[in-house]
Amino acid sequence: DLLAEMNKWWPDVLHPNCSDFWKHEWIKHGTCAASLSSLNSQHKYFSKGLELYSRLDLNSVLEKFGIRPSKTYLVKDIKDAFLKTYSIEPKIQCLPPQQSEEIQTLGQIEFCFTKDFQMENCTVTEEIEGNLLIKTKSYYLPLHVCDDTLNIYYPSVELI
Numbered sequence: 142d143l144l145a146e147m148n149k150w151w152p153d154v155l156h157p158n159c160s161d162f163w164k165h166e167w168i169k170h171g172t173c174a175a176s177l178s179s180l181n182s183q184h185k186y187f188s189k190g191l192e193l194y195s196r197l198d199l200n201s202v203l204e205k206f207g208i209r210p211s212k213t214y215l216v217k218d219i220k221d222a223f224l225k226t227y228s229i230e231p232k233i234q235c236l237p238p239q240q241s242e243e244i245q246t247l248g249q250i251e252f253c254f255t256k257d258f259q260m261e262n263c264t265v266t267e268e269i270e271g272n273l274l275i276k277t278k279s280y281y282l283p284l285h286v287c288d289d290t291l292n293i294y295y296p297s298v299e300l301i
């Protein structure tokens with residue numbers, strides 16, 4: 142019963158009509174999150190994801206601060222939009238600059254939540270977990286934390 146919403150709000154923009162992305166999210170992240178009773182099924186995991194996405198309303202926040210696709214910004218502009226809205230700083234992941242370019246591409250905006258789904262700054266958890274935090278490759282894209290000193294390009298879906 143979540144399929145229509147999943148297709149609308151959680152699409153695989155690189156491989157339309159393919160469920161591999163959802164499968165990856167569940168196996169890699171959902172099965173870990175399922176240690177919480179509030180997330181211990183595929184239905185709970187994906188519906189909570191949709192609920193949080195709708196609660197955060199990232200597109201509207203960016204829009205409100207004049208940050209629109211197909212344009213280039215400072216990494217700080219994007220962080221500040223969320224900081225001013227939520228008092229929380231997201232972790233922003235980028236695709237690295239292409240050869241001989243100085244512009245990275247926005248790939249992912251990450252927020253951290255407490256186990257009862259209150260937003261928190263991600264660094265808190267990272268400091269506690271320290272070495273336990275294992276960096277893994279993103280499923281589709283070579284994402285890495287954005288370089289604050291480089292500009293960031295906000296792609297439109299069509300250009301990904």
Ligand SMILES: *[C@@H]1O[C@H](CO)[C@@H](O)[C@H](O)[C@H]1NC(C)=O
Binds near residue numbers: 157
């Ligand atoms: C995805 O599949 C549905 C039917 O299963 C079809 O109506 C739709 O056009 C397909 N979309 C794309 C982008 O291939």
Ligand SMILES: *[C@@H]1O[C@H](CO)[C@@H](O)[C@H](O)[C@H]1NC(C)=O
Binds near residue numbers: 228
């Ligand atoms: C999150 O971190 C930012 C600075 O990076 C800080 O200004 C803000 O107060 C923090 N928010 C909370 C809720 O701790």
